[in-house]
Amino acid sequence: MIEARDYVKKIRPYKPGKPIEEVVRELNLKGEIIKLASNENPLGISPLALKAMKKAVEEVHLYPDDNCYYLREKLAGRFHVDSENIVVGNGSVEILPLITLAYLGPENSAVVTAGSFIWYKIAVNIAQGELVEVPMKNYRHDLSAMLKAIKKNTKLIFLDNPINPTGTMVTRAEIDEFFKQVPDDILVVVDEAYYEYIEDPNYPHAFDYYKKGKNILVLRTYSKIYGLAGTRLGYGVAKEEIIANLMKLRVSFNVNRISQIAGIAALDDYEHIKRGRHINEAGKKFLYDAYKDLGLFYLPTYGNFIFVDFKKDSQIVFEALQSKGIITRTIKQYDFPNALRITIGTEEQNKKLINALEEVL
Numbered sequence: 001m002i003e004a005r006d007y008v009k010k011i012r013p014y015k016p017g018k019p020i021e022e023v024v025r026e027l028n029l030k031g032e033i034i035k036l037a038s039n040e041n042p043l044g045i046s047p048l049a050l051k052a053m054k055k056a057v058e059e060v061h062l063y064p065d066d067n068c069y070y071l072r073e074k075l076a077g078r079f080h081v082d083s084e085n086i087v088v089g090n091g092s093v094e095i096l097p098l099i100t101l102a103y104l105g106p107e108n109s110a111v112v113t114a115g116s117f118i119w120y121k122i123a124v125n126i127a128q129g130e131l132v133e134v135p136m137k138n139y140r141h142d143l144s145a146m147l148k149a150i151k152k153n154t155k156l157i158f159l160d161n162p163i164n165p166t167g168t169m170v171t172r173a174e175i176d177e178f179f180k181q182v183p184d185d186i187l188v189v190v191d192e193a194y195y196e197y198i199e200d201p202n203y204p205h206a207f208d209y210y211k212k213g214k215n216i217l218v219l220r221t222y223s224k225i226y227g228l229a230g231t232r233l234g235y236g237v238a239k240e241e242i243i244a245n246l247m248k249l250r251v252s253f254n255v256n257r258i259s260q261i262a263g264i265a266a267l268d269d270y271e272h273i274k275r276g277r278h279i280n281e282a283g284k285k286f287l288y289d290a291y292k293d294l295g296l297f298y299l300p301t302y303g304n305f306i307f308v309d310f311k312k313d314s315q316i317v318f319e320a321l322q323s324k325g326i327i328t329r330t331i332k333q334y335d336f337p338n339a340l341r342i343t344i345g346t347e348e349q350n351k352k353l354i355n356a357l358e359e360v361l
């Protein structure tokens with residue numbers, strides 16, 4: 001028997017939302033299953049991406065372009081950067097261990113918010129770096145505490161804006177102040193997975209800071225509003241030398257042919273983005289009222305999901321909803337044992353969720 005290295009044994013794997021297929025298999029459920037567990041787009045895939053992907057399927061006997069030339073050109077044009085400033089990943093999570101492997105070792109630390117997106121922790125552990133966790137304040141990043149947590153050996157800071165799973169954001173004024181104080185030799189990774197959903201004028205666009213020359217890496221994904229979670233596609237934008245280092249560490253052909261084509265087409269699907277935003281805003285209003293009526297504590301969200309606190313072990317609520325064919329997400333792994341993170345669905349899905357909750361509670 002071969003034994004794994006100690007650091008590998010210590011890694012606690014990520015537990016994704018349950019796939020519909022798994023729930024059907026486990027519970028032998030009949031009828032429609034609603035998945036509100038992974039913040040996917042309830043409207044489905046971008047129609048423009050779908051059309052492009054169907055064509056691309058006919059060429060899967062050929063390897064993809066290892067450099068993602070056309071997709072990087074497209075993204076570069078959109079964001080007014082060079083393609084050398086862009087790394088594409090098999091989902092944005094793929095880029096996280098590239099960052100930690102490039103910049104962290106056992107002698108370095110990374111600062112993260114405890115209870116924010118779990119993959120930052122895993123990526124730090126993969127690189128055997130030291131993890132410095134800072135508690136949230138009112139379910140938000142506590143930026144001044146994060147600044148205080150910086151040590152001489154700190155190389156990275158991870159910020160999801162908004163935070164998954166609480167849905168809270170830091171404002172432009174807060175980030176302005178933060179960047180004034182972060183030492184220049186620390187790379188700040190700002191993960192804007194839910195960027196396309198946000199219209200608040202106080203939302204700090206990470207690109208603005210990148211363009212001001214800050215030491216920042218912006219992460220974005222196609223898994224949310226574009227409806228491409230299943231094909232896995234995300235990207236990072238940073239200074240050329242940072243991207244060059246990440247490119248060295250990735251596996252060849254990390255982004256498949258179909259995803260590359262989809263990413264180019266989806267970026268122009270303004271109609272799908274508009275519809276996604278609209279349905280999300282309508283869903284927010286409906287669900288806020290409904291949660292209020294049910295007497296539940298929830299956090300107003302900047303994403304496409306809502307953090308709902310049941311003030312008791314949420315596993316019970318999770319299982320009761322699941323037996324009615326509705327999959328939500330427990331966030332025990334994030335140290336919120338009493339809360340569920342529930343994706344905002346279509347109008348019909350949201351109504352079914354609330355009806356089910358009324359029965360369950």
Ligand SMILES: Cc1ncc(COP(=O)(O)O)c(C=O)c1O
Nearest residue numbers: 091092093160164193221223234
């Ligand atoms: C903050 C955050 N970053 C990254 C991701 C993962 O994105 P991807 O599907 O591109 O790997 C998620 C997904 O839930 C997320 O919430």
